[in-house]
Amino acid sequence: MTIKNGILTKSTNSSSSLQASFDQIYTDYWDKVFRLCMGYVNDDDWAKDIAQDTFITVWQQLPKFRQEAAVGTWIFRIACNNCLRQLERSSKFVHKEVDKADESSSRVNEDEINFLYKCIATLSETDRLIISMELENVKQTEIASIMGMSESNVRVRVHRIKEKLTEKFKEYER
Amino acid sequence: MNADDKFQELWRSKKSVPAISSQDLIKKVGQVKNKLRSKIVFTTLVLIGVLLYIDIFVFQQHPPKLVTSYIGAVLLNIAIIVQTAAYAGFLKLLFENASTDAPIHDYLQHMMQVRDRRRFMQKTILNIYYVCLIIGIGLIFIEALQNVSNPGIRIALPVGAACYMGIMWFTARKNEIKKSEKDLGAVIEKLQAIVEDTKHA
Numbered sequence: 170m171t172i173k174n175g176i177l178t179k180s181t182n183s184s185s186s187l188q189a190s191f192d193q194i195y196t197d198y199w200d201k202v203f204r205l206c207m208g209y210v211n212d213d214d215w216a217k218d219i220a221q222d223t224f225i226t227v228w229q230q231l232p233k234f235r236q237e238a239a240v241g242t243w244i245f246r247i248a249c250n251n252c253l254r255q256l257e258r259s260s261k262f263v264h265k266e267v268d269k270a271d272e273s274s275s276r277v278n279e280d281e282i283n284f285l286y287k288c289i290a291t292l293s294e295t296d297r298l299i300i301s302m303e304l305e306n307v308k309q310t311e312i313a314s315i316m317g318m319s320e321s322n323v324r325v326r327v328h329r330i331k332e333k334l335t336e337k338f339k340e341y342e343r
Numbered sequence: 344m345n346a347d348d349k350f351q352e353l354w355r356s357k358k359s360v361p362a363i364s365s366q367d368l369i370k371k372v373g374q375v376k377n378k379l380r381s382k383i384v385f386t387t388l389v390l391i392g393v394l395l396y397i398d399i400f401v402f403q404q405h406p407p408k409l410v411t412s413y414i415g416a417v418l419l420n421i422a423i424i425v426q427t428a429a430y431a432g433f434l435k436l437l438f439e440n441a442s443t444d445a446p447i448h449d450y451l452q453h454m455m456q457v458r459d460r461r462r463f464m465q466k467t468i469l470n471i472y473y474v475c476l477i478i479g480i481g482l483i484f485i486e487a488l489q490n491v492s493n494p495g496i497r498i499a500l501p502v503g504a505a506c507y508m509g510i511m512w513f514t515a516r517k518n519e520i521k522k523s524e525k526d527l528g529a530v531i532e533k534l535q536a537i538v539e540d541t542k543h544a
Contacts, residue, residue, distance in 0.1 A: 188369065195365035203359040217362055224365075225372055226443045246444045253447065253537065256529050278356065285353045294533075295540045304354040317448035318541045335346045 191228055194240065199224075201241075201305050202248045208301030209252040211290035219255065223248045242311045249298050249315055288337045292330060299323060300330045390427045394420055407486055415482030422475035429468040447541070451534040458527050465520055473516050477508045 202223050206216035226247050234243060289297055295316065302312045309327070313320045363371065397416065407413060445453060484501060491497050 188366075191369065192365045195361070195368070199361050200358055204354060204357050207357060207359075208354075213359070217359060220359075221362065221368065224368060228369060228372055230444060243444055246446065249447065250443050250445070250450050253450075253534060254530055256526065256533070278353075282353045282356050285350060286357065293540060295537050304351055306351075315446055316541055317446045317538065322541070331347065331350070334350060338346070338349075 187231055191231060194227060194231075194244070195224055198241065198244050202244060205245065205248050205298070205301045205305060206252060207286055208289045208304075209294070209297050210255065211286050215255075219248070219251050223251050226251070239311075241307070242315065245302060245305075245307060245311075246315050249302075252298065253294070284338070284341055285334070288334055292333070296326060296330050299326050300334075303327050303330075387427055390423050394423055407483075409486045411482040412486045415479040415484075418475040418479030418482065422472050422479060425468055425475070426472050429464065429472075447534065448538050451531065451538050454527065454531050454534060458524070458531060461527070462520075462524065469516050469519060473512055477512065480504065480508070 199220065203216055203220045206219040206223075207213070210216050210219065223244065227244060230247070234240070289300055292300065299312055299316060302315070303309070307315075309320055309323045312318075313323045316323065318326075361368075397419065402416060407416075443450075481504070484504060488497055488500060491500065
Protein backbone atom coordinates (compact mmCIF):
# COMPACT_ATOMS: atom_id res chain seq x y z
CA MET A 170 0.00 0.00 0.00
CA THR A 171 1.24 3.48 -0.88
CA ILE A 172 -0.28 6.94 -0.58
CA LYS A 173 -0.04 9.45 -3.43
CA ASN A 174 -1.90 12.78 -3.28
CA GLY A 175 -4.18 11.50 -0.55
CA ILE A 176 -5.12 8.37 -2.52
CA LEU A 177 -4.22 4.99 -1.10
CA THR A 178 -3.02 2.55 -3.73
CA LYS A 179 -3.01 -1.14 -2.94
CA SER A 180 0.08 -3.00 -4.03
CA THR A 181 0.58 -5.82 -1.59
CA ASN A 182 -1.16 -6.46 1.66
CA SER A 183 1.98 -7.54 3.49
CA SER A 184 2.21 -6.41 7.08
CA SER A 185 5.34 -4.31 6.43
CA SER A 186 3.67 -2.36 3.60
CA LEU A 187 0.58 -1.87 5.80
CA GLN A 188 2.77 -0.57 8.59
CA ALA A 189 4.58 1.79 6.21
CA SER A 190 1.26 3.16 4.94
CA PHE A 191 0.00 3.56 8.47
CA ASP A 192 3.20 5.41 9.47
CA GLN A 193 2.65 7.82 6.62
CA ILE A 194 -1.03 8.31 7.45
CA TYR A 195 -0.17 8.86 11.09
CA THR A 196 2.43 11.51 10.23
CA ASP A 197 0.28 13.25 7.61
CA TYR A 198 -3.03 13.25 9.46
CA TRP A 199 -2.28 13.40 13.19
CA ASP A 200 -2.49 17.20 13.43
CA LYS A 201 -5.57 17.35 11.19
CA VAL A 202 -7.43 14.73 13.21
CA PHE A 203 -6.29 16.31 16.46
CA ARG A 204 -7.61 19.72 15.37
CA LEU A 205 -10.93 18.21 14.31
CA CYS A 206 -11.26 16.60 17.75
CA MET A 207 -10.15 19.85 19.44
CA GLY A 208 -12.86 21.70 17.53
CA TYR A 209 -15.37 19.23 18.88
CA VAL A 210 -14.29 18.86 22.54
CA ASN A 211 -12.03 21.90 23.12
CA ASP A 212 -9.77 20.00 25.49
CA ASP A 213 -6.20 18.98 24.57
CA ASP A 214 -5.99 15.70 26.47
CA TRP A 215 -9.43 14.56 25.48
CA ALA A 216 -8.81 15.51 21.84
CA LYS A 217 -5.57 13.50 21.91
CA ASP A 218 -7.46 10.50 23.30
CA ILE A 219 -10.08 10.67 20.54
CA ALA A 220 -7.40 11.18 17.88
CA GLN A 221 -5.55 8.14 19.19
CA ASP A 222 -8.75 6.07 19.13
CA THR A 223 -9.30 7.23 15.57
CA PHE A 224 -5.86 5.99 14.50
CA ILE A 225 -6.44 2.69 16.30
CA THR A 226 -9.57 2.22 14.15
CA VAL A 227 -7.64 3.35 11.05
CA TRP A 228 -4.99 0.72 11.76
CA GLN A 229 -7.60 -1.99 12.36
CA GLN A 230 -9.63 -1.10 9.25
CA LEU A 231 -6.75 -0.29 6.90
CA PRO A 232 -6.62 -3.76 5.26
CA LYS A 233 -10.37 -3.47 4.57
CA PHE A 234 -10.22 0.10 3.20
CA ARG A 235 -12.08 -0.01 -0.12
CA GLN A 236 -10.76 3.21 -1.67
CA GLU A 237 -14.26 4.43 -2.45
CA ALA A 238 -13.17 7.71 -0.92
CA ALA A 239 -9.86 9.52 -0.54
CA VAL A 240 -7.98 8.38 2.51
CA GLY A 241 -8.46 11.80 4.15
CA THR A 242 -12.25 11.65 3.83
CA TRP A 243 -12.23 8.13 5.21
CA ILE A 244 -10.14 9.21 8.23
CA PHE A 245 -12.34 12.25 8.87
CA ARG A 246 -15.40 9.99 8.78
CA ILE A 247 -13.90 7.77 11.47
CA ALA A 248 -12.84 10.80 13.49
CA CYS A 249 -16.32 12.37 13.25
CA ASN A 250 -18.01 9.15 14.38
CA ASN A 251 -15.50 8.84 17.22
CA CYS A 252 -16.24 12.40 18.31
CA LEU A 253 -19.97 11.73 18.24
CA ARG A 254 -19.52 8.69 20.48
CA GLN A 255 -18.07 10.85 23.25
CA LEU A 256 -20.41 11.13 26.19
CA GLU A 257 -18.87 11.06 29.63
CA ARG A 258 -16.94 14.27 29.63
CA SER A 259 -19.16 16.20 27.22
CA SER A 260 -21.01 18.36 29.72
CA LYS A 261 -17.76 19.43 31.34
CA PHE A 262 -16.20 21.10 28.34
CA VAL A 263 -18.63 22.03 25.64
CA HIS A 264 -20.81 25.13 25.66
CA LYS A 265 -18.63 26.81 28.22
CA GLU A 266 -18.58 30.57 28.28
CA VAL A 267 -16.17 32.31 25.95
CA ASP A 268 -13.69 34.28 28.03
CA LYS A 269 -12.41 37.64 26.97
CA ALA A 270 -8.65 37.40 26.65
CA ASP A 271 -6.34 39.54 28.72
CA GLU A 272 -5.34 42.36 26.39
CA SER A 273 -2.07 42.95 28.13
CA SER A 274 -1.00 39.41 27.42
CA SER A 275 2.05 39.00 25.24
CA ARG A 276 0.72 35.73 23.82
CA VAL A 277 -1.78 37.49 21.54
CA ASN A 278 -1.68 34.87 18.81
CA GLU A 279 -2.04 32.00 21.24
CA ASP A 280 -4.94 33.77 22.89
CA GLU A 281 -6.57 34.23 19.52
CA ILE A 282 -6.10 30.55 18.69
CA ASN A 283 -7.66 29.56 22.01
CA PHE A 284 -10.45 32.07 21.47
CA LEU A 285 -11.25 30.56 18.06
CA TYR A 286 -11.41 27.04 19.53
CA LYS A 287 -13.57 28.29 22.41
CA CYS A 288 -15.94 29.98 19.99
CA ILE A 289 -16.23 26.76 17.98
CA ALA A 290 -16.92 24.84 21.19
CA THR A 291 -20.03 26.94 21.75
CA LEU A 292 -21.57 25.88 18.41
CA SER A 293 -23.92 22.92 18.02
CA GLU A 294 -22.31 19.50 17.60
CA THR A 295 -23.09 19.38 13.88
CA ASP A 296 -21.75 22.89 13.29
CA ARG A 297 -18.58 22.12 15.23
CA LEU A 298 -17.78 19.20 12.94
CA ILE A 299 -18.70 21.12 9.79
CA ILE A 300 -16.55 24.15 10.55
CA SER A 301 -13.66 21.97 11.73
CA MET A 302 -13.61 20.14 8.40
CA GLU A 303 -14.10 23.38 6.45
CA LEU A 304 -11.10 24.96 8.20
CA GLU A 305 -9.17 21.77 7.50
CA ASN A 306 -9.87 22.37 3.77
CA VAL A 307 -12.07 19.31 3.34
CA LYS A 308 -14.20 19.79 0.19
CA GLN A 309 -17.82 20.71 0.87
CA THR A 310 -19.01 17.72 -1.18
CA GLU A 311 -17.03 15.48 1.16
CA ILE A 312 -18.32 17.26 4.27
CA ALA A 313 -21.83 16.76 2.90
CA SER A 314 -21.20 13.05 2.36
CA ILE A 315 -19.71 12.61 5.86
CA MET A 316 -22.51 14.51 7.56
CA GLY A 317 -25.30 13.10 5.38
CA MET A 318 -26.39 16.57 4.22
CA SER A 319 -26.81 18.25 0.85
CA GLU A 320 -23.92 20.33 -0.41
CA SER A 321 -26.05 23.47 -0.46
CA ASN A 322 -27.03 22.85 3.15
CA VAL A 323 -23.34 22.61 4.08
CA ARG A 324 -22.59 25.82 2.18
CA VAL A 325 -25.35 27.72 4.01
CA ARG A 326 -24.20 26.38 7.38
CA VAL A 327 -20.55 27.24 6.74
CA HIS A 328 -21.55 30.77 5.77
CA ARG A 329 -23.63 31.21 8.93
CA ILE A 330 -20.97 29.76 11.20
CA LYS A 331 -18.32 32.04 9.72
CA GLU A 332 -20.61 35.02 10.25
CA LYS A 333 -21.05 34.04 13.88
CA LEU A 334 -17.31 33.61 14.35
CA THR A 335 -16.56 36.94 12.67
CA GLU A 336 -19.08 38.61 14.98
CA LYS A 337 -17.48 37.09 18.04
CA PHE A 338 -14.01 38.09 16.90
CA LYS A 339 -15.16 41.66 16.36
CA GLU A 340 -16.48 41.76 19.92
CA TYR A 341 -13.26 40.21 21.16
CA GLU A 342 -11.10 42.80 19.41
CA ARG A 343 -13.17 45.71 20.75
CA MET B 344 -6.09 39.46 5.75
CA ASN B 345 -9.78 38.58 5.45
CA ALA B 346 -11.70 36.75 8.19
CA ASP B 347 -11.64 33.38 6.34
CA ASP B 348 -7.87 33.40 5.98
CA LYS B 349 -7.45 34.53 9.57
CA PHE B 350 -9.62 31.69 10.91
CA GLN B 351 -7.77 29.19 8.79
CA GLU B 352 -4.39 30.48 9.92
CA LEU B 353 -5.40 30.43 13.58
CA TRP B 354 -6.97 26.99 13.20
CA ARG B 355 -3.84 25.53 11.64
CA SER B 356 -1.57 27.07 14.26
CA LYS B 357 -2.85 24.52 16.73
CA LYS B 358 -0.33 21.69 16.74
CA SER B 359 0.03 18.64 18.87
CA VAL B 360 2.62 15.95 19.33
CA PRO B 361 1.13 12.45 19.46
CA ALA B 362 1.46 10.85 22.88
CA ILE B 363 2.97 7.75 21.28
CA SER B 364 4.60 6.86 17.97
CA SER B 365 2.74 4.92 15.28
CA GLN B 366 4.84 1.82 16.02
CA ASP B 367 3.98 2.00 19.72
CA LEU B 368 0.32 2.49 18.83
CA ILE B 369 0.37 -0.69 16.71
CA LYS B 370 2.09 -2.52 19.58
CA LYS B 371 -0.51 -1.19 22.02
CA VAL B 372 -3.38 -2.44 19.82
CA GLY B 373 -1.72 -5.88 19.74
CA GLN B 374 -1.23 -5.85 23.53
CA VAL B 375 -4.85 -4.91 24.17
CA LYS B 376 -5.99 -7.70 21.82
CA ASN B 377 -3.74 -10.22 23.59
CA LYS B 378 -4.93 -9.06 27.00
CA LEU B 379 -8.56 -9.40 25.94
CA ARG B 380 -7.87 -12.82 24.44
CA SER B 381 -6.12 -13.96 27.66
CA LYS B 382 -9.05 -12.71 29.72
CA ILE B 383 -11.54 -14.60 27.56
CA VAL B 384 -9.41 -17.78 27.64
CA PHE B 385 -9.02 -17.51 31.43
CA THR B 386 -12.77 -16.98 32.03
CA THR B 387 -13.64 -19.84 29.68
CA LEU B 388 -11.15 -22.16 31.41
CA VAL B 389 -12.50 -21.27 34.86
CA LEU B 390 -16.07 -21.99 33.75
CA ILE B 391 -15.06 -25.26 32.08
CA GLY B 392 -13.21 -26.14 35.30
CA VAL B 393 -16.36 -25.51 37.35
CA LEU B 394 -18.36 -27.68 34.94
CA LEU B 395 -15.85 -30.51 35.09
CA TYR B 396 -15.69 -30.29 38.88
CA ILE B 397 -19.49 -30.61 39.17
CA ASP B 398 -19.85 -33.24 36.44
CA ILE B 399 -16.90 -35.45 37.22
CA PHE B 400 -15.87 -34.95 40.83
CA VAL B 401 -19.14 -34.22 42.66
CA PHE B 402 -21.36 -36.51 40.60
CA GLN B 403 -18.75 -39.30 40.52
CA GLN B 404 -18.07 -39.10 44.26
CA HIS B 405 -21.72 -38.69 45.24
CA PRO B 406 -23.82 -40.16 42.42
CA PRO B 407 -27.36 -38.76 42.63
CA LYS B 408 -30.24 -41.13 43.12
CA LEU B 409 -33.00 -39.03 41.57
CA VAL B 410 -33.44 -38.23 37.87
CA THR B 411 -34.26 -34.63 38.83
CA SER B 412 -30.68 -34.12 40.02
CA TYR B 413 -29.32 -35.26 36.65
CA ILE B 414 -31.72 -32.97 34.81
CA GLY B 415 -30.70 -30.15 37.17
CA ALA B 416 -27.02 -30.77 36.44
CA VAL B 417 -27.65 -30.73 32.69
CA LEU B 418 -29.51 -27.41 33.02
CA LEU B 419 -26.66 -25.95 35.07
CA ASN B 420 -24.24 -27.01 32.36
CA ILE B 421 -26.39 -25.38 29.69
CA ALA B 422 -26.61 -22.17 31.74
CA ILE B 423 -22.84 -21.93 32.17
CA ILE B 424 -22.10 -22.81 28.53
CA VAL B 425 -24.61 -20.27 27.22
CA GLN B 426 -23.22 -17.58 29.49
CA THR B 427 -19.62 -18.31 28.51
CA ALA B 428 -20.36 -18.40 24.79
CA ALA B 429 -22.38 -15.20 24.91
CA TYR B 430 -19.92 -13.09 26.86
CA ALA B 431 -16.73 -14.52 25.49
CA GLY B 432 -17.40 -14.06 21.85
CA PHE B 433 -20.79 -13.32 20.48
CA LEU B 434 -21.38 -9.87 21.92
CA LYS B 435 -17.80 -8.85 21.28
CA LEU B 436 -18.25 -9.68 17.60
CA LEU B 437 -21.34 -7.51 17.45
CA PHE B 438 -19.31 -4.53 18.60
CA GLU B 439 -16.35 -5.11 16.33
CA ASN B 440 -18.64 -5.00 13.32
CA ALA B 441 -19.77 -1.43 14.02
CA SER B 442 -19.08 0.49 10.78
CA THR B 443 -16.94 3.25 12.19
CA ASP B 444 -16.19 4.75 8.78
CA ALA B 445 -19.80 5.15 7.58
CA PRO B 446 -21.54 8.51 7.05
CA ILE B 447 -23.36 9.69 10.18
CA HIS B 448 -26.89 8.60 9.20
CA ASP B 449 -25.63 5.13 8.15
CA TYR B 450 -23.63 4.94 11.35
CA LEU B 451 -26.79 5.71 13.30
CA GLN B 452 -28.70 2.99 11.42
CA HIS B 453 -25.89 0.56 12.15
CA MET B 454 -25.80 1.45 15.85
CA MET B 455 -29.56 0.93 16.03
CA GLN B 456 -29.24 -2.46 14.38
CA VAL B 457 -26.47 -3.38 16.83
CA ARG B 458 -28.69 -2.24 19.70
CA ASP B 459 -31.64 -4.30 18.47
CA ARG B 460 -29.53 -7.39 17.84
CA ARG B 461 -27.79 -6.92 21.15
CA ARG B 462 -31.08 -6.41 22.97
CA PHE B 463 -32.48 -9.57 21.42
CA MET B 464 -29.33 -11.56 22.15
CA GLN B 465 -29.02 -10.33 25.69
CA LYS B 466 -32.64 -10.84 26.56
CA THR B 467 -32.74 -14.31 25.01
CA ILE B 468 -29.39 -15.41 26.39
CA LEU B 469 -29.96 -13.97 29.84
CA ASN B 470 -33.42 -15.53 29.95
CA ILE B 471 -32.03 -18.94 28.96
CA TYR B 472 -29.22 -18.52 31.50
CA TYR B 473 -31.45 -17.56 34.40
CA VAL B 474 -34.22 -20.07 33.58
CA CYS B 475 -31.70 -22.94 33.31
CA LEU B 476 -29.84 -21.81 36.44
CA ILE B 477 -32.97 -21.40 38.56
CA ILE B 478 -34.67 -24.64 37.45
CA GLY B 479 -31.34 -26.53 37.59
CA ILE B 480 -30.57 -25.45 41.16
CA GLY B 481 -34.18 -26.10 42.14
CA LEU B 482 -34.07 -29.66 40.80
CA ILE B 483 -30.75 -30.42 42.49
CA PHE B 484 -32.24 -29.06 45.72
CA ILE B 485 -34.97 -31.73 45.71
CA GLU B 486 -32.48 -34.51 46.41
CA ALA B 487 -30.23 -32.37 48.56
CA LEU B 488 -33.14 -31.52 50.87
CA GLN B 489 -34.05 -35.18 51.30
CA ASN B 490 -30.69 -35.67 53.03
CA VAL B 491 -31.32 -32.84 55.49
CA SER B 492 -32.85 -34.08 58.75
CA ASN B 493 -33.37 -30.72 60.50
CA PRO B 494 -36.95 -29.54 59.60
CA GLY B 495 -36.02 -25.86 60.13
CA ILE B 496 -33.22 -26.08 57.58
CA ARG B 497 -35.47 -28.10 55.26
CA ILE B 498 -37.84 -25.11 55.10
CA ALA B 499 -35.32 -22.26 55.38
CA LEU B 500 -33.04 -23.56 52.62
CA PRO B 501 -35.60 -23.69 49.79
CA VAL B 502 -37.21 -20.42 50.95
CA GLY B 503 -33.79 -18.71 51.00
CA ALA B 504 -32.92 -20.16 47.60
CA ALA B 505 -36.28 -19.08 46.17
CA CYS B 506 -35.74 -15.53 47.47
CA TYR B 507 -32.22 -15.44 46.02
CA MET B 508 -33.49 -16.65 42.64
CA GLY B 509 -36.35 -14.17 42.74
CA ILE B 510 -33.87 -11.34 43.28
CA MET B 511 -31.70 -12.64 40.43
CA TRP B 512 -34.67 -12.83 38.04
CA PHE B 513 -36.37 -9.58 38.90
CA THR B 514 -33.38 -7.38 39.79
CA ALA B 515 -30.00 -8.73 38.64
CA ARG B 516 -31.25 -9.84 35.20
CA LYS B 517 -33.07 -6.57 34.53
CA ASN B 518 -30.17 -4.44 35.81
CA GLU B 519 -27.73 -6.30 33.62
CA ILE B 520 -29.84 -5.63 30.52
CA LYS B 521 -30.41 -2.00 31.49
CA LYS B 522 -26.70 -1.37 32.19
CA SER B 523 -25.59 -2.81 28.89
CA GLU B 524 -28.09 -0.68 26.98
CA LYS B 525 -27.42 2.58 28.80
CA ASP B 526 -24.30 3.87 26.99
CA LEU B 527 -25.31 2.62 23.57
CA GLY B 528 -28.76 4.17 24.08
CA ALA B 529 -27.21 7.53 24.98
CA VAL B 530 -25.00 7.49 21.88
CA ILE B 531 -27.99 6.59 19.68
CA GLU B 532 -30.07 9.37 21.20
CA LYS B 533 -27.30 11.85 20.48
CA LEU B 534 -26.84 10.59 16.92
CA GLN B 535 -30.59 10.82 16.31
CA ALA B 536 -30.54 14.46 17.41
CA ILE B 537 -27.62 15.17 15.09
CA VAL B 538 -29.20 13.41 12.12
CA GLU B 539 -32.35 15.44 12.79
CA ASP B 540 -30.23 18.61 12.95
CA THR B 541 -28.58 17.84 9.59
CA LYS B 542 -31.99 17.94 7.91
CA HIS B 543 -32.30 21.67 8.54
CA ALA B 544 -30.21 24.33 6.86
